[in-house]
Amino acid sequence: FIPRLLVVSWDLERADCNKFQKMMNLMVLLLCASLSQYTATIYDADEDYQEDYEDAEEIIAYNELDETELESFEKIDNPKKGKKYSLGKAMEPGDIVEVHASYGNNKNSFSVTLMGDTDDNFFKSRFRPGKKTILTGKVEGEWQQGVYAQWPRLNSGQDFVIKVVMYDESYEVFVDDIALNHNYKFSTRNEVRCVNSVLLAGGNGGLTWTRIILPGENKSDKYRMIKDLEENLSDLKERITDNVNGQSTNAVKQYANSAEGTIDLFQWRLLQTISDKSEMIDLDDSTLQWILSNQEILEMLMTSGDIANDNYKKALIILVKLINEDPLIKTVPLRMRLAVATAVTFAANCVRRMAVAHSCQDGMSKYKSFMDWSEKGLLYEQFNSGTAWHLRYVVGSWATSEELEWVRAKTPDSCDNPADIGKGYKGMVGRGANAEGLWLGHSPNRFYYFQPQTLKTLHEIGGACGAISKFSTGMIQSHGVPAMPVGMIKHCAFAWWKPDGEWSLDYASSGWEVSKTHRGIQYSWERPAYYFLLMNSAQKHLAEYRLSEKMRIAAKMALSGDRFEILEEASTVSPYNFDVWVELRAAMEDPTLEKATIHSTLLPILPSAREWQKDPENDHDISLEATVTSEDFVNATGMVSGIKGYRATCASTIGELLLDFPDPAEVNSIYIQWWKWSKAKHYDVYAMGSDGEYVLVKTQADERVEGRKSPRSFLDGWGMKTNRIKIEMRNERPSNNEGPVNHIEISKLIIKGRLYDYGAVSDGRPVTSSELSTGAENLVDSDENTLWSADADNSWFEIDLGKICVVEYIEFSWVEGAQPDHITISYNVGDGLRGQLSAEQPFDKVAMMGVEAVVMRVEMSGGNPTLRGVKVYGIEYSTKQILKLKVDMVYKHSHPAIIGHDVKEVIDQSEYTH
Secondary structure, three states, X not given: OHHHHHHHHHXXXXXXXXXXXXXXHHHHHHXXXXXXXXXXXXXXXXXXXXXXXXXXXXXXXXXXOOOOXXXXXXXXXXXXXXXXXXXXXXXXXXXXXXXXXEOOOXXXXXXXXXXXXXXXXXXXXXXOOOOXXXXXXXXXXXXXXXXXXXXXXXXXXXXXXXXXXXXXXXXXXXXXXXXXXXXXXXXXXXXXXXXXXXXXXXXXXXXXXXXXXXXXXXXXXXXXXXXXXXXXXXXXXXXXXXXXXXOOHHHHHHHHHOHHXXXXXXXXXXXXXXXXXXXXXXXXXXXXXXXXXXXXXXXXXXXXXXXHHHOHHHXXXXXXXXXXXXXXXXXXXXXXXXXXXXXXXXXXXXXXXXXXXXXXOXXXXXXXXXXXHHHOOOOOHHHHHOOHHXXXXXXXXXXXXXXXXXXXXXOOHHHOOOOOHHHHHHHOOEXXXXXXXXXXXXXXXXXXXXXXXXXXXXXXXXXXXXXXXXXXXXXXXXXXXXXXXXXXXOEEEEEEEOOOOOEEEEOOOOOHHHOEEOOOOOOOXXXXXXXXXXXXXXXXXXXXXXXXXXXXXXHHHOOHHHHHHHXXXXXXXXXXXXXXXXXXXHHHOOOOOOHHHXXXXXXXXXXXXXXXXXXXXXXXXXXXXXXXXXXXXXXXXHHHOOOOOOXXXXXXXXXXXXXXXXXXXXXXXXXXXEOOOOOOOEEEEEEEOOOOOXXXXXXXXXOEEEOOOOOEEEEEOOOOOEEEEEEEEEOOOOOOOOOOOOOEEEEXXXXXXXXXXXXXXXXXXXXXXXXXXXXXXXXXOOOOOOOEEEOOOEEEXXXXXXXXXXXXXXXXXXXXXXXXXXXXXXXXXXXXXXXXXXXXXXXXXXXXXXXXXXXXXXXXXOOOOEEXXXXXXXXXXXXXXXXXXXXXXHHOOOOOHHHHHHHHHHHHOOOOOO
16 A cells, blocks of 8 residues: 555655645654554553463462472573472572573463462563553562563574562562663661562473572672772761861862862762762773862862753763773863763753754764864864863854864855854855745744755755854854853843954844843753853862852751852852852751851841941942833833843823832932833823822923934932832823824833832830830830839840841830930850940940841940830841842843842742841
């Protein structure tokens, strides 16, 4: 039937492409169906093992067993089915029972069963051709729930070997050294000391049992590797714990920065990840031992970005092969960087080949190609200066080595240099339809005439944004320069690493803020492409990033109450390590973490942060902190996100925007970027203070405007502390009510200033006081009718402000004639005393000059003091606020605002409120 279809299809191809394609699809389905009777696996829907076990042939074989007839041997040829053979000992973890057989042309089941003295079927692997393999056991006469595993295909007359391996808690079955896809857990712990014999069943239909090899002195290689891994991890954990637990942050930092600490911490992280995935690796391999004990390559491996699916085992295997093939990797820095880049990149399940779908590339050949080109002087300076992380985006090119050689030769002269190679795409034709008028969007295969979409094909035929970005990426990578395609909203751009050490986003419709890492490109931390800029900053300060990463690992071994302090210091060492911020947030929520520890840790940040805040140059965009609402504008939050390509749109002639700040704000300037010709002709800006009343502070008459198309409006700030901003905009129609009216659109709104919460920071806070005093809670209840009094010459009270506060002054409301003779005020943060001062009469208002305090203590002597209340005035800083100030100081100029915003969002996700 298929040959006839071919004839019909040939005629159709010339007449109608659509019908031809449908006919070809039909032929593929028919071909698959015809082959399936030979290759498909039929799964038994019957899940009841007892019923499935009732196979007449197998019952006969089992009944032939002579329970008293036991044979002990190391190996035996041509064993009989239905006879139980002694193992000569009880099986132990790591032991192997090996059974050899020859497969006949049969569909009857056969099995290997491990048994005990009382004929308990502790483990049975029953193989059923054309069906699933059942792994199960029989305890106290009852079959346990079976585990169904996939049996590999065997041909008639094929010799094969079944190996059953006992581990600490499970059995594993191998067929010709290929492990079945499921293990079987022990039914009972007695199995380790009770399994001492084996029974073979089945054998009709041509199956022949040829040999049994019973457990000897040698253990399973896999079991040995598991035990070696466990032992190494235990030793590493003990060493790390000794150097971390109960130690000061500075001591942990020194250990992490030492050669010993580097190897311990990165080796533990690497091997623990492998163990967590229930994988193992041969630690006896000499090359692997060198990798694990060499500080340079181990640090490089563990700080060159994330590995897809944590495939560290595969990365190590690739790296071992590369070193065995090229021993110079051990001594030549460039070769080492490229080898590590190749290992971590090709540890992914597949590094795709652009031209052929579902086709993967070989890392070894890519490594050899780039080293060969480097030695011939064909690559640009970026190849030699890039870290292993940078080189991932060279060796991981979707183009083959042959394609890269071809496109390198096609580089236009005007772009053939390290600074201009990113302009090479301008020589490629951008088109949506080919010469025959076939549209790319309808069928890429037709557009390219069913040819593989190589760089050469893309160059000759052209294409849209995806083809241009892929071609440009390939051309850049052919010169040894890191590059990658970048996804955008309905567009594809590309990014490349320039000689100045920065990434450039080209052929882009928007900015980094709306970009995503293209599918198939590996990334670290998060998928938005601007995280490449964050990792690039980490790689620029590589020594600090590596130390920060080691401290992050060390924190995992520290006492839970000490982790916050270690991680906070790690974020200071390298604020570009995103994982540190994520784990710092988790450490804040640890119930064993003491508030005093947090305050003592964060206090050193505050003085420099306050000085930084005072500089007008450091005003930040407080609109990012605001809650934006509008009934008139669509996508109102888009304009304050700083994301190019998003804008707020009002289709009406009148629109209103509201911005609510979490704390009172000092507004120093407003910047409005209007979209094309959609500027509001009239607008008013209102500010609301703590009294809840709006005040008109600015109008369009106060603006300074730059540009005609997409104009920019600049407004100065105002003096009042602002809780809410309202902007009313309108475009009035002409008096004759005729003609078009432009709707209002804003692409960006930036409000520069700072947020602060200056006021009474003591209201409602916990208070304790001296023994003979009464009404301590009345001191902070803001009620003039309640009193605190002390009936002693020496008295005191203490207010816990809860957060670190910058205290400006304290107000005392005394009952007339009830003041003490002397007052001493002390203040502290954490466990230590910060300072104290003696107040001078009158004691109504005592200046504190901006001291930092969490606990305020007032000691009085003389008289019988009585107070209606006390108010401590200042600015309170929560843990989150201090950390976000730290982020602002670091990310102010180095990155797009969106990255700092993401880090602050991580901090805000913490439920810690102090």
